[in-house]
Amino acid sequence: MDLNQLSYFVAVAEQGQFTRAAARVSVAQPAVSAQIRRLERELGEPLFHRDRRGVTLTEAGEALLPHARAALAAAERGRASIASLRGMLHGRLVVGVAGPVDRRFAAALGEFHRAHPAVEIVFAQQQNEPLLEAIAGGDVDAAIVGLGAQPVPPGVRSRVVATEPLVVALRTDHPFSNRRTVGLAQLREQPMLSLVRGSGLRTALENACRDAGFVPRITAETGDLASLVELVAEGLGVAILPRSAAERADVAVVSLTRPSLQRRTALAWNEAAASPAGRAFLAFAGQQFR
Numbered sequence: 188m189d190l191n192q193l194s195y196f197v198a199v200a201e202q203g204q205f206t207r208a209a210a211r212v213s214v215a216q217p218a219v220s221a222q223i224r225r226l227e228r229e230l231g232e233p234l235f236h237r238d239r240r241g242v243t244l245t246e247a248g249e250a251l252l253p254h255a256r257a258a259l260a261a262a263e264r265g266r267a268s269i270a271s272l273r274g275m276l277h278g279r280l281v282v283g284v285a286g287p288v289d290r291r292f293a294a295a296l297g298e299f300h301r302a303h304p305a306v307e308i309v310f311a312q313q314q315n316e317p318l319l320e321a322i323a324g325g326d327v328d329a330a331i332v333g334l335g336a337q338p339v340p341p342g343v344r345s346r347v348v349a350t351e352p353l354v355v356a357l358r359t360d361h362p363f364s365n366r367r368t369v370g371l372a373q374l375r376e377q378p379m380l381s382l383v384r385g386s387g388l389r390t391a392l393e394n395a396c397r398d399a400g401f402v403p404r405i406t407a408e409t410g411d412l413a414s415l416v417e418l419v420a421e422g423l424g425v426a427i428l429p430r431s432a433a434e435r436a437d438v439a440v441v442s443l444t445r446p447s448l449q450r451r452t453a454l455a456w457n458e459a460a461a462s463p464a465g466r467a468f469l470a471f472a473g474q475q476f477r
Contacts, residue, residue, distance in 0.1 A: 315390070
């Protein structure tokens, strides 16, 4: 198998159709089909189920896909490394955040772009868990993530860049709104709002409640903190979230005790899997977060 075959295979797998895959790789559709058939003959297994609606991966195709993506990524890193020897950095930088965009992280991206304008910058905003997995797998070069809720995958290094307390956000007329503190166990019967599963905040909440001996009554979930605060303001439930997320919102903010919880934000990367552009960006990020 060669890189062209793997590129066509990944394109078909992601597009779900030979015609769209051919347009993506700028090759005629019959050529893509021929290369896929050649690859299937070489492997001795069909890679796709074909029908009138499109194509889906077979078991063999599912097994090959992550290896094909890894091979293409490694080849791209190799090309970027050679290009960097000529004195001008090329290639792609993939960065991500698991929450609001940190000002210092954005500043590092700006400085990097001005210093290396030939590098394509791809920005991903995901939940904490899939973002950490993407860093471990080399799909993301560097990201701002939350630490502590989920175990950090092997190979991923991190540097804490911010710490802030988690607080209880409530509607302003909630019975607890005039308190200075609320213990976590006192929220046992309260309807609670949270971010979706896979987020660091959701994992931290569930872990803390489990340690306190109960399962939180999560009645609604959302993908971002701003929406979470809006739902609290409308009285749909209470939420445990970073203090900064609720400071300027029309909600009551009460300190959380027994236990006190914190959000640790970190810059995370996998040096072994990072592209040349990724390694260069880490130097800029290190200056911003020093």
